[in-house]
Amino acid sequence: QVQLVESGGGLVQSGGSLRLYCVSSGFTYNLAWFRQAPGKEREGVSCSSSDGKTYYADSVKGRFTISRDNAKNTVLLQMNSLTPEDTAVYYCAAQYDRYRGTGYWGDIRNYDYWGQGTQVTVSS
Secondary structure (H helix, E strand, C coil): CCCCEEECCCEEEECEEEEEEEECCCCCCEEEEEEEECCCCCCCEEEEECCCCEEECCCCCCCEEEEEECCEEEEEECCCCCCCCHCEEEEEEECCCCCCCCCCCHHHCCCEEECCCCCECCCC
């Protein structure tokens, strides 16, 4: 059983920056960030695999940066140039087995463990 603990959400003005941090209690293949806005489905934001690959949703490319420390089982999401459309609850998620699932980093069905979520609110 892997536990994920997120931190770093908050309220920021449009154009500002926030950093989200997730600590995993164990090693997993993919560590990712998803978000869910009110009335919307949960969507993939970014993912970092243990072998160094990174993935981003088109909506955040060029603004968000994911980084991972495999030794510490942590993943960081640096979010810059935030807009009100980025407002959501952000969840850290972990996929334990790289060979199980659909192969798409943004598919929530591939993730075995989820954090409790942290609110990000961007005011206009």
